Amino acid sequence: MLELLLIACLASPVGMVIEEPPKHEAAKVEHPKPEKKRPSVAVPEEPPTAKEKAAPVPKSTPKPKPAPPAIDTKRLAEAEARAKRLTSENAKLQEALARKELPTGGEIRNPAEALAELREGNRRFVEGHRIRSLLASQDPDLRQTLTKGQAPFAVIVTCSDSRLMDNYIFDQELGRLFTIREAGNCPDTQGVASVEYAVEHLGSKVVVVLGHTACGAIKAVAEANGKPLPGNLWSFQAAMSGLLETTHEDPNETAAEHLRHLERNNAVRQAQVVLDRSEIVRHLVSIGKVKVLPAVYDLATGQVLFLELPKPAKAGESAHH
Numbered sequence: 001m002l003e004l005l006l007i008a009c010l011a012s013p014v015g016m017v018i019e020e021p022p023k024h025e026a027a028k029v030e031h032p033k034p035e036k037k038r039p040s041v042a043v044p045e046e047p048p049t050a051k052e053k054a055a056p057v058p059k060s061t062p063k064p065k066p067a068p069p070a071i072d073t074k075r076l077a078e079a080e081a082r083a084k085r086l087t088s089e090n091a092k093l094q095e096a097l098a099r100k101e102l103p104t105g106g107e108i109r110n111p112a113e114a115l116a117e118l119r120e121g122n123r124r125f126v127e128g129h130r131i132r133s134l135l136a137s138q139d140p141d142l143r144q145t146l147t148k149g150q151a152p153f154a155v156i157v158t159c160s161d162s163r164l165m166d167n168y169i170f171d172q173e174l175g176r177l178f179t180i181r182e183a184g185n186c187p188d189t190q191g192v193a194s195v196e197y198a199v200e201h202l203g204s205k206v207v208v209v210l211g212h213t214a215c216g217a218i219k220a221v222a223e224a225n226g227k228p229l230p231g232n233l234w235s236f237q238a239a240m241s242g243l244l245e246t247t248h249e250d251p252n253e254t255a256a257e258h259l260r261h262l263e264r265n266n267a268v269r270q271a272q273v274v275l276d277r278s279e280i281v282r283h284l285v286s287i288g289k290v291k292v293l294p295a296v297y298d299l300a301t302g303q304v305l306f307l308e309l310p311k312p313a314k315a316g317e318s319a320h321h
């Protein structure tokens, strides 16, 4: 609580340190002051206030002040360090605003910095130390700022699974991530078009195709084993065409282990799909402005495992053929 309080205090949207804690927090911190409840004027039976004030106070020994709560100095130091970093980031944000630049993501200049920011945000999430996605005190100002435009530094192509929320997973506030979600994280034409819009018009620096453990869409495709799924679900099979055939099956592995291999392979293959289907993305990758990479999110640990795309053997050759 103290830690959150510190962060909330130091992370004001204008980069200023707010000296006073929020009222509800202050109430918790203050020592309890014994005070007689004043009678309501609507209750005639009660003695009048003046009389009550004049009444002799029974003599008693003064109540000892409660001992101050023990402070975990390590956590406090960590919270202070984070708050300091955040205050500095907020100051930069304000400077950018003063120059009438786009509000967020502007400090990230290339794919390496974008990836580093995602890794760092995921580390905070895994450790239970989210910062950027916790700054509720900034919400109104941030919304106003973002009406001027957006500059999301990363595109996340991920699954619709309710257990994934990329803003939490990478600890990023509004305006930082451009997200495309489809069960099985298989981008269709509109999905690829959305990626193109983000990298071409919004300046996103990295495209992460994020699969996850225990993916129901992949499991359904694997279990159907070629037999058509009902309704429109067949389209998952079409989008993952070739996945089962290209995932090596080890006779010693369990079904769960095999599913993990499928999930990784699918993330790699779908990242390749983005490249194969988009000349715009391929061009930006070739000149080093954008990086496309697959990744898998672990539901249990919260950790994102970043993977690499295999190096293309020949120009134009795709991995999923």
Ligand SMILES: [Zn+2]
Pocket (backbone or CB within 6 Å): 159, 160, 161, 183, 184, 185, 212, 214, 215, 216, 217, 218
């Ligand atoms: Zn899924």
